[in-house]
Amino acid sequence: MIKQGLLVRAAVPACVLTGGAVAGGVSPIAWATGLVFGLALVLLTGWGLQRTGRGEFGPADWITFARATLVGCAAELIADGGHPHAWLVGLIAVALLLDGVDGQVARRTGTSSEFGARFDMEVDAFLILLMCVQVAETAGLWVLAIGLMRYAFVAASWAMPWLTAPLYPSMARKTVAAVQGVVLVVAVAGILPVLWTVAAVVLALASLVWSFGRDVVWLARTRVPAARPSAIVAITRRRAAPHHGPTWPAHNQAA
Structure with a gap:
């Protein structure tokens, strides 16, 4: 089960981030950003699970993982630049709308954890930083x-x-x-x-x-x-x- 979870955690961002890079124009910077983000996501979540003694994701963690993958796609678009804001705003809006859903799921399923709370907080923090990078170009x-x-x-x-x-x-x-x-x-x-x-x-x-x-x-x-x-x-x-x-x-x- 643990190996299966690791495989899914690696395959999902690989597919989604590849799609994001394609949407971003298949530029080297988009590919590089997606690769670095995907590797960091898989490695850091694995380290977090091991550090907190959890063997696998809970239902809410998968929602946070989905949010993190969307944030990775947004990072690709920001790194590449020159794309319609509609794509970027759409990705960010969905990621923000899902924030809070993972918390509700965790409470209702009784799967709240230190790992889940920290994971959610780190995704939020990185998303805020990404938006700041985008806004800093004009402000x-x-x-x-x-x-x-x-x-x-x-x-x-x-x-x-x-x-x-x-x-x-x-x-x-x-x-x-x-x-x-x-x-x-x-x-x-x-x-x-x-x-x-x-x-x-x-x-x-x-x-x-x-x-x-x-x-x-x-x-x-x-x-x-x-x-x-x-x-x-x-x-x-x-x-x-x-x-x-x-x-x-x-x-x-x-x-």
Whole structure:
């Protein structure tokens, strides 16, 4: 079963990415992008399954895998350039629409996992970065700050391990993340005047800086070890509970 899953994980992106390269004009850059992306997708998912002790994909993981393959096709078109935006916008739109479906499937089938959550997050992050690359061609390289911010956060966590602690649930964080996707899709589609597009992307970047800054300040003040996720739950409950004074030390208060 494991070998069969590996075969499917290799064959599906190979076929779809080949189709994407053909649609992209069979240029060397399109082929190279598809090859690198396909290999990375197969190898990294295999490494992730092994690292988390899972033998194979669950139902939701296959949906995320399909999204990742569509993102690979979008990467081919962006790398090659000079193609109608309709193809690119269509691929991105479908990939974004499927986001959330995998989470619902995982919950309904009882197959939620650390691997699935991380896989979904990495696909989202790479898709955002791809859209930033596309938008940067007209708006400027500063747009890349949106796509690179998450990777900068990960790099910073190597030097500051307290950044890897789980974060408390936040609707504001989810809203900001959704705003990035919507604004960048609109920017890629080019349906607004350039000035309006730039203004929207600036606001999206500002909201992302606020969201990351808010979380970094909270993590710096709480300093909860990543090995103690239960402490995050306890702190979150305290935040939600009404009180008339501080219920935990000042250095643990959230921003």
